[in-house]
Amino acid sequence: MIHLLKNINSPYDLKKIEINQLPQLAKELREFIIEVVSTKEGHLGASLGVVELTIALHYVFDTPDDLLIWDVGHQAYGHKILTGRKDVFHTNRQLNGVSGFPKRTESIYDPFGTGHSSTSISAVLGMAIASHLKGDNTKNHIAVIGDASIASGMAFEGLNHAGVTNANILIILNDNAIGIDPSVGALKEYLTNVKTNKKWAKNNIIKALNFDYSGPIDGHDIKVLIAELTRLKKIKGPKFLHIITTKGKGLKKAEEDQVKYHAPGKFDKITGELSQKSTQNVPPKFQDVFGHTLVELAKANKKIVGITPAMPTGSSLKFMMEEIPERAFDVGIAEQHAVTMSAGMATQGLIPFCNVYSTFLQRAYDQVIHDVALQNLPVIFCLDRAGLVGQDGATHHGVFDLAYLRCIPNLIIFAPRNEIELRNIMYTAQLGLNHPIAIRYPRGTGEVLDWRKPFEKITIGTGIQLKKGTDIAVLSVGNMAKNVFLAIDLIKDKNKIAHYDMRFIKPLDEKLLVKIFETYKTIITVEDGVIKGGFGSAVNEFMIEKEYKKNIKIIGVPDKFIEHGQVEELQKMSGLDYKSIAKIIKSFL
Numbered sequence: 001m002i003h004l005l006k007n008i009n010s011p012y013d014l015k016k017i018e019i020n021q022l023p024q025l026a027k028e029l030r031e032f033i034i035e036v037v038s039t040k041e042g043h044l045g046a047s048l049g050v051v052e053l054t055i056a057l058h059y060v061f062d063t064p065d066d067l068l069i070w071d072v073g074h075q076a077y078g079h080k081i082l083t084g085r086k087d088v089f090h091t092n093r094q095l096n097g098v099s100g101f102p103k104r105t106e107s108i109y110d111p112f113g114t115g116h117s118s119t120s121i122s123a124v125l126g127m128a129i130a131s132h133l134k135g136d137n138t139k140n141h142i143a144v145i146g147d148a149s150i151a152s153g154m155a156f157e158g159l160n161h162a163g164v165t166n167a168n169i170l171i172i173l174n175d176n177a178i179g180i181d182p183s184v185g186a187l188k189e190y191l192t193n194v195k196t197n198k199k200w201a202k203n204n205i206i207k208a209l210n211f212d213y214s215g216p217i218d219g220h221d222i223k224v225l226i227a228e229l230t231r232l233k234k235i236k237g238p239k240f241l242h243i244i245t246t247k248g249k250g251l252k253k254a255e256e257d258q259v260k261y262h263a264p265g266k267f268d269k270i271t272g273e274l275s276q277k278s279t280q281n282v283p284p285k286f287q288d289v290f291g292h293t294l295v296e297l298a299k300a301n302k303k304i305v306g307i308t309p310a311m312p313t314g315s316s317l318k319f320m321m322e323e324i325p326e327r328a329f330d331v332g333i334a335e336q337h338a339v340t341m342s343a344g345m346a347t348q349g350l351i352p353f354c355n356v357y358s359t360f361l362q363r364a365y366d367q368v369i370h371d372v373a374l375q376n377l378p379v380i381f382c383l384d385r386a387g388l389v390g391q392d393g394a395t396h397h398g399v400f401d402l403a404y405l406r407c408i409p410n411l412i413i414f415a416p417r418n419e420i421e422l423r424n425i426m427y428t429a430q431l432g433l434n435h436p437i438a439i440r441y442p443r444g445t446g447e448v449l450d451w452r453k454p455f456e457k458i459t460i461g462t463g464i465q466l467k468k469g470t471d472i473a474v475l476s477v478g479n480m481a482k483n484v485f486l487a488i489d490l491i492k493d494k495n496k497i498a499h500y501d502m503r504f505i506k507p508l509d510e511k512l513l514v515k516i517f518e519t520y521k522t523i524i525t526v527e528d529g530v531i532k533g534g535f536g537s538a539v540n541e542f543m544i545e546k547e548y549k550k551n552i553k554i555i556g557v558p559d560k561f562i563e564h565g566q567v568e569e570l571q572k573m574s575g576l577d578y579k580s581i582a583k584i585i586k587s588f589l
């Protein structure tokens with residue numbers, strides 16, 4: 001076997017290879033991605049699906065002078081490997097290793113950082129307009145975007161603008177008919193028709209937007225790809241190439257179960273068999289507690305509806321979609337729509353549980369304010385993946401939510417410390433709150449094995465004392481209670497330290513806070529959100545307003561972007577691990 005990949009450290013090396021050797025290179029590149037991801041984990045299916053496209057793009061275009069953007073970026077592993085990061089690719093997504101997404105500071109071949117979807121068309125258009133204004137009319141600007149990502153509002157906004165410009169852009173639609181979960185919506189149906197009926201292809205929506213449309217072509221036929229890209233390179237103005245690929249291409253199991261192999265964890269590199277993880281005596285994931293509890297509640301309360309923007313598996317809304325499909329909606333990658341549609345449902349007396357990853361709710365900020373909070377509509381936001389999420393890194397940490405939500409009038413904000421609290425607040429919220437509520441909980445498993453307890457109503461705006469003490473009060477929110485518990489356990493003078501789970505970031509339990517400020521010399525707050533503007537800031541504001549003069553220390557995520565790594569490593573770096581918390585508590589003793 002010829003080891004072509006061994007000698008490729010840049011697109012310059014790639015271009016030395018004969019065109020008829022490229023299928024062999026594709027095979028090697030696939031094997032390399034599978035080899036690394038099988039042990040180091042990460043996104044798999046999307047990168048396997050664009051191996052030929054990646055090679056063809058770098059073969060035909062002159063990157064990094066030509067600018068290439070990968071939408072979302074989870075499919076850019078092949079791109080990273082061919083652009084000088086082959087030897088460090090084994091560090092993918094690990095602390096101090098390469099990022100799982102394209103990143104400007106990592107390589108000149110990454111002209112734009114991605115992670116959140118559907119940004120590529122706007123970004124590439126901006127670059128093309130800039131090139132034109134600088135008098136450079138030779139540069140190519142290319143965006144590769146998936147069929148689920150192109151259905152998002154932002155992508156449409158970019159296409160709509162680009163179609164009335166002469167910008168020299170090439171949008172490549174990588175159509176594999178699936179996102180993380182099966183793609184949804186009318187556009188998906190349209191694309192299916194385009195693929196099966198050539199008449200549609202001639203008279204299509206993209207052409208109507210003034211793009212020079214070509215395709216659909218086989219995205220795994222490297223020669224066809226090279227021929228078409230070479231042709232398109234000579235044409236100026238907005239161009240659109242539609243390619244058909246298979247997610248997970250080249251690994252049988254990944255092709256067969258594309259949802260699971262989107263990011264499969266560890267697996268056998270030959271058979272694709274997933275590594276077995278023991279589920280015995282492991283507490284459930286918060287997302288599953290959400291999913292099962294919602295089904296339980298929705299069976300009893302017919303007004304409940306569930307909404308997810310493209311994350312039915314990740315949020316576990318899939319349980320409701322399976323059991324009560326008429327009241328559970330996957331709206332595609334459309335966070336803004338998900339929020340406003342929930343608001344519309346709430347006006348008509350439905351009880352919407354709108355589940356959005358904390359990081360993706362950032363995209364629907366105006367909708368939360370203008371369409372929900374301003375009209376005081378009782379939408380129940382369930383914000384999964386709050387706090388540090390780990391290896392997805394800076395683009396995906398859900399650390400801003402407490403700060404960006406706390407300033408919104410009418411909105412209740414709650415962080416459960418465990419699965420039972422999550423169940424109980426979901427139960428409480430569907431009883432009727434007359435306000436919107438955001439319930440934010442972390443990625444991964446919780447604490448409690450026996451979590452299916454009878455529901456108990458939670459009184460809004462109340463915190464609870466978890467441990468008595470005499471000198472210092474530690475106030476935590478959410479699952480940071482666990483780290484505080486372990487921290488206190490490390491301290492000799494335990495009896496001096498009290499611990500409160502404040503539960504509500506808004507409204508604060510002011511009655512309890514008065515008691516706390518009148519009892520203790522020192523107050524320490526702990527949250528897994530940014531230190532500026534979150535829960536600690538709220539307690540600090542309370543102290544100033546009431547004119548208490550106490551030591552106050554806010555522990556939270558520092559005011560900088562936190563990169564990728566294991567959650568435990570990132571917590572340590574941020575001073576949120578139990579040892580760092582213990583150190584701070586001791587310093588006040």
Ligand SMILES: Cc1ncc(C[n+]2csc(CCOP(=O)(O)OP(=O)(O)O)c2C)c(N)n1
Nearest residue numbers: 046115116117146147148149178179180310
């Ligand atoms: C704004 C936003 N919402 C949700 C996600 C989560 N997400 C990551 S990849 C993905 C599916 C992308 O599907 P597609 O564009 O078809 O690309 P493919 O994985 O099929 O290559 C989703 C929903 C995201 N990254 N950004």
Ligand SMILES: CC(=O)[C@@H](O)[C@H](O)COP(=O)(O)O
Nearest residue numbers: 072074115263314385392443
């Ligand atoms: C690329 C992307 O945005 C998603 O695939 C994300 O990585 C999912 O995160 P979880 O693994 O936490 O569901």
Ligand SMILES: [Mg+2]
Nearest residue numbers: 146147178179
């Ligand atoms: Mg897709």
